[in-house]
Amino acid sequence: MQTLTKTSRIFTETYKEGRKYLLETEAKTVCMEYEIPVTRFKLAKNEAEAVKFAEEIGYPVVLKIVSPDILHKSDVGGVIVNIKNAKEVRNAHKQILENVKKHKADAKILGVLVQEMAPSSTEVIVGAIKDPQFGPAIMFGLGGIFVEVMKDVTFRIIPITEEEAREMITEVKAYPLLTGYRNLPPADIDAIVKILLGTSKLVMDHPEIKELDLNPIMVYEKGAKTVDARIILE
Numbered sequence: 001m002q003t004l005t006k007t008s009r010i011f012t013e014t015y016k017e018g019r020k021y022l023l024e025t026e027a028k029t030v031c032m033e034y035e036i037p038v039t040r041f042k043l044a045k046n047e048a049e050a051v052k053f054a055e056e057i058g059y060p061v062v063l064k065i066v067s068p069d070i071l072h073k074s075d076v077g078g079v080i081v082n083i084k085n086a087k088e089v090r091n092a093h094k095q096i097l098e099n100v101k102k103h104k105a106d107a108k109i110l111g112v113l114v115q116e117m118a119p120s121s122t123e124v125i126v127g128a129i130k131d132p133q134f135g136p137a138i139m140f141g142l143g144g145i146f147v148e149v150m151k152d153v154t155f156r157i158i159p160i161t162e163e164e165a166r167e168m169i170t171e172v173k174a175y176p177l178l179t180g181y182r183n184l185p186p187a188d189i190d191a192i193v194k195i196l197l198g199t200s201k202l203v204m205d206h207p208e209i210k211e212l213d214l215n216p217i218m219v220y221e222k223g224a225k226t227v228d229a230r231i232i233l234e
């Protein structure tokens with residue numbers, strides 16, 4: 001008998017609730033099952049719990065709205081970063097709920113996500129889409145202007161080999177930034193390779209994934225952390 005993975009259970013649950021978008025908590029749980037590193041997180045049901053979780057995780061933390069009706073959290077004032085103590089957690093918690101109420105009064109709110117704040121570093125993005133002709137494809141690029149303005153990204157058909165993952169990283173024009181530049185330390189290329197392979201496997205295992213977006217991923221000298229993860233189902 002096949003044991004149901006966490007990922008399958010999450011997808012089933014998502015469909016059952018009539019949703020196609022995974023919550024950040026769900027998307028990050030899926031990532032963890034495929035060894036894609038994410039920021040530590042805990043879902044708080046109220047202000048007191050938010051403070052408790054922030055203390056457990058350790059400051060600074062980030063607070064984010066968790067709602068099935070909100071896909072772009074910062075658009076509704078649903079993300080507050082760099083929270084440094086209990087008082088700031090309480091203020092941020094109130095502020096987020098207030099912002100969301102103002103922007104989207106009817107949004108169903110499941111709680112506020114407390115998460116570890118990933119120190120800023122070189123940002124990369126990994127995505128997956130379905131090409132109508134070639135099927136599932138994986139994308140890699142550096143974050144921010146490199147993707148948005150320069151369209152400096154590269155694609156491969158899934159599944160990819162480790163060799164292809166390494167090629168993807170070295171062939172983007174911004175690659176030199178990953179080898180150490182000015183005050184930026186060299187990035188952990190092996191950590192990115194692992195994320196690309198994990199993403200490839202996840203999409204192979206689950207054809208019901210329509211779109212996946214790990215954006216941004218902070219890459220450090222040692223290791224990497226996915227800060228925001230979006231998964232959209234067919």
Ligand code: ADP
Nearest residue numbers: 039062071072073074075079116117118227228
């Ligand atoms: P949105 O749904 O608006 O895309 P994100 O979760 O991406 O929300 O948060 C918006 C931005 O806030 C991110 O792009 C990133 O710059 C910053 N951010 C979010 N979470 C973290 C974190 N854990 N550590 C550091 N920065 C973060």
Ligand code: MG
Nearest residue numbers: 215216228229
């Ligand atoms: Mg985001």
